[in-house]
Amino acid sequence: MELTLLGTGAPTGLPRPDCPCAACAAALGPDARAATALLLDGTLLLDLTPGAAFAAARAGRSLTGVRQVLLSHPHDGPAVEVPAGLPQPGRVPDGRELTLLTGHRVRAVALDAPGTGYAVTGPEGQRLLYLPPGGAPAGLAEPAEPYDMVLADVVGRPDALAKLRAVGAVGPTTDVLAVHLDHDVPPGPELGRRLAAAGARAVPDGVTLAVGAYEDVPDVPRRTLVLGGARSGKSVEAERRLEAFPDVLYVATGGSRNGDTEWSSRVATHRERRPGSWQTVETCDLVPLLKEEGPPLLVDCLSLWLTDAMDSVGAWDDAVWAERGEKALRERMQELTEAMRVTRRTVVAVSNEVGSGIVPSTASGRRYRDELGRLNAGFAAECEHVLLVVAGQALVLRG
Secondary structure (H helix, E strand, O other), rough: OOOEEEEOOOOOEOOOOOOOHHHHOEEEEHHHOOOOOEEOOOEEEOOOOOOHHHHHHHHHOOOOOOOEEEEEOOOOOOOOOOOOOOOOOOOOOOEEEEEEOOOEEEEEOOOOOOOOOEEEEOOOOOOEEOOOOOOOOOOOOOOOOOOOOOEOOOOOOOOHHHHHHHHHOOOOOOOOEOEEEOOOOOOHHHHHHHHHHHOOOOOOOEEEEEEOOOOOOOOOEEEEEEEOOOOOOOHHHHHOOOOOOOOOOOEOOOOOOOOOOOHHHHHHHHHHHOOOOOOEEEEEOOOHHHHHOOOOOEEOOOOOOHHHHHHHOOOHHHHHHHHHHHHHHHHHHHHHHHHHOOOOEEEEEEEEOOOOOOOOOHHHHHHHHHHHHHHHHHHHHOOOEEEEEEOEEEEEEOO
């Protein structure tokens, strides 16, 4: 089955008309996108958008062979005037299946938002799932057979991928393409970086792909360290990297700190923005979690783990530190980094980068700063991806 993407943008396109934002200003050339529309084997058109015939011509295709036009967006009629020669657009009712004379079978997928998703099976058995903007499947059965290709609003609804992964409908060889792309993420390298972390990719308008070929499916990094200063956006970046995956275990190393209302407010803010399917555990005992098999881990953060470790070895007392504390702390740090080296789980860890500021005025402060620098360096050495977040912008240090 052959797929041509006549457009890959949001319904209003990218850049948006008359939008002065930075993302729209940078959406030029191959980063400019028309509204998403898909042409399958030259016979099935999913979503009719303005200029579809010209978009097909630019891609070296024609719409003259189209036998069926289906709409996915949450409206009752065609989005634009129907070009001469094209059949009137329609919609398949949820749960119903349409069989074309060409051998394509199209099943309507129920969504948790207005609109219609389509699961298309080609004459040779390749399977494709197309979801409209803002939509995710509802009532998925488990287990499911993996699709060869999924086209979805990955940026706007990453939880749609999590739902599909949870039942096996998206597997390691599923080619996940981000469509309905809007100005929520700057185009170019930043968009590619965010999508790759979710196991997805974006392609320019006009590209033709073979459904079932998975050579270009990005490998999701197993171990990632996200560094940054206070309020830099490092926790948001770490959470974003796993929001397209189900059953994430969020490991909070800071504890509840009973009686500290400011800390409780911070904890509540973090919890509110996490997906509802995530579980939370409050512990600094990270080594057993890294050694166990299980869902992805998000550790927030190593800085507080180090505080707990230094408390436990008496690192704040100069005499204890000199006698046995330093040696005990280094052993615990080595045990943690060795567990990270051999873990089979997907792990995203957060830590503070404190070595670039003012030198602390106390010996204990300098000790903590130095040990955190050592811990970050040792942990980063075991990670495929290392990011430094500054002012909400992620700088790739490795990977």
